[in-house]
Amino acid sequence: MQQYLNILNKAIKEWTTESRPASRLMSAEKLSQLVDFSLDEKGASIEQLEQAAKDFLYYNPDVASKDFCKLLYSGQNKPALLGDWITAISNATMHTYQVAPVATLMEVELIKQWNKLIGFHNPEIGLQGDGIMVPGASQANLLGMMLARHKSCAEYKAKGSQGKVLVAYVSEQAHYSWEKAANVLGIGTDNLVAIKADDQGRLCPESLEVEIQNSLQQGHIPFFIGVTAGTTVVGSFDPVKPCAEIAAKYQLWLHIDGAWGAPVVFSDKHKHLLENSELADSMAWDAHKFMNVPLTAAVILVKKTGLLEACCSGGGGEYLFHADENAQYNLGQKSIQCGRRADALKVWLSWKALGHLGFAEKMDRQQKLKSYCVDQIEGSEHLQMLAPAVYLNVLFRFEPTSGATLDEQQLRQLNIDICKQLQQQGDSYVDYARYKGHSGIRLILANEQKQNYDIDRLLDNIVEIGKGLLVG
Numbered sequence: 001m002q003q004y005l006n007i008l009n010k011a012i013k014e015w016t017t018e019s020r021p022a023s024r025l026m027s028a029e030k031l032s033q034l035v036d037f038s039l040d041e042k043g044a045s046i047e048q049l050e051q052a053a054k055d056f057l058y059y060n061p062d063v064a065s066k067d068f069c070k071l072l073y074s075g076q077n078k079p080a081l082l083g084d085w086i087t088a089i090s091n092a093t094m095h096t097y098q099v100a101p102v103a104t105l106m107e108v109e110l111i112k113q114w115n116k117l118i119g120f121h122n123p124e125i126g127l128q129g130d131g132i133m134v135p136g137a138s139q140a141n142l143l144g145m146m147l148a149r150h151k152s153c154a155e156y157k158a159k160g161s162q163g164k165v166l167v168a169y170v171s172e173q174a175h176y177s178w179e180k181a182a183n184v185l186g187i188g189t190d191n192l193v194a195i196k197a198d199d200q201g202r203l204c205p206e207s208l209e210v211e212i213q214n215s216l217q218q219g220h221i222p223f224f225i226g227v228t229a230g231t232t233v234v235g236s237f238d239p240v241k242p243c244a245e246i247a248a249k250y251q252l253w254l255h256i257d258g259a260w261g262a263p264v265v266f267s268d269k270h271k272h273l274l275e276n277s278e279l280a281d282s283m284a285w286d287a288h289k290f291m292n293v294p295l296t297a298a299v300i301l302v303k304k305t306g307l308l309e310a311c312c313s314g315g316g317g318e319y320l321f322h323a324d325e326n327a328q329y330n331l332g333q334k335s336i337q338c339g340r341r342a343d344a345l346k347v348w349l350s351w352k353a354l355g356h357l358g359f360a361e362k363m364d365r366q367q368k369l370k371s372y373c374v375d376q377i378e379g380s381e382h383l384q385m386l387a388p389a390v391y392l393n394v395l396f397r398f399e400p401t402s403g404a405t406l407d408e409q410q411l412r413q414l415n416i417d418i419c420k421q422l423q424q425q426g427d428s429y430v431d432y433a434r435y436k437g438h439s440g441i442r443l444i445l446a447n448e449q450k451q452n453y454d455i456d457r458l459l460d461n462i463v464e465i466g467k468g469l470l471v472g
Helices: 002-015 028-034 046-059 078-090 101-118 137-152 177-184 205-217 240-250 262-266 307-312 344-378 408-424 452-471
Strands: 130-134 166-171 192-195 221-228 253-257 282-286 298-302 383-385 393-398 431-435 438-444
Touching (some): 078 344, 101 130, 101 298, 130 137, 137 282, 177 192, 262 282, 344 452, 393 408
Parallel strands (some): 166 192, 221 253, 253 282
Antiparallel strands (some): 282 298
């Protein structure tokens, strides 16, 4: 074991601490020429394994860098990283209490605290809440839709659709995982209706009700509404209360995809963005996004206790799920997985180290940084905001102030080229996105090490590169 620990120590103390760009991205063809990806009949030496590990880190984007602003996570959560290492050493699986006793009780506590934050756990009114950890919000969203299907047509689990056409509704700005869920669950992607979003990127409740009525007129069965807390492109929060009222009126399940935006509930100052979350039936939350726990770690939270097990359980009683004194802690009955990694440890250690207040302080700090960034963009004659920035997504673009007039496609290509040059120069690793027909640079402010001067440097570089491209 010591020789492998030596390699790990090098990775921690040398390979990931040296000054390096946020990305060294290159073509797959070129990378294949630089790194040995072959697998052979004979085993490799420890030196070859060390080189492979070093290459992996060297060529992978530095997601801990404050210049990594491409995805909905960035930075390094050290207590959670420790938890990830310990989890790998233990190789625990989460189907029964017998094989993961500590991790099981940690997960139970996490579910309780998450449910408290969103209003699903309130013993004073008889609410306990339920949930299960999952690899990511894509599975959490799938489970939310599966729960809705079970509530609407419980016989679907055993007998299939029997000719019924179920219809689900999400915003046109919703995550693409909904299409996958509709496919996997046999709903059909044609029966996933995209609802118009308003000028702030929020689902329009009036359009939602119109579409539900259209489905009813066709003899179909509306069963599910999925709203988003923190959309992927612009960070919008769909209005929960009017959607909950519509859900109640037509007896539909209401699910919140809070993969990115749910952690606003930590902050007293910003939790209004997700007000009325307690009106939903279920919620998805990614711990590996804003909370910055190493991938992967997420949860599906459910208001009503018992539905997860009723919907997901089946089999295993003869050899795995024994009716012993700890049967109520056999979490595998609530999951669509059998083997399930003990991701609870890294989330629990992180939460234990930071507390509620630690995550609240991070949210307040990042929101303040976002506001500074927006002020700088709005104060620049070369930059233009493309959408409101209520959360930590800033969508904007460089535009020429004089000279040639560029059409939308030319502006799109110009800003794509700016992103590519930033990355090639070893500067910030950002992405581009399209929103309501306009394309621009999508900046995600998830890294708590980023400061105002980093924003100034990035925006100055964008303007300088943009001007250079126009001249060239």
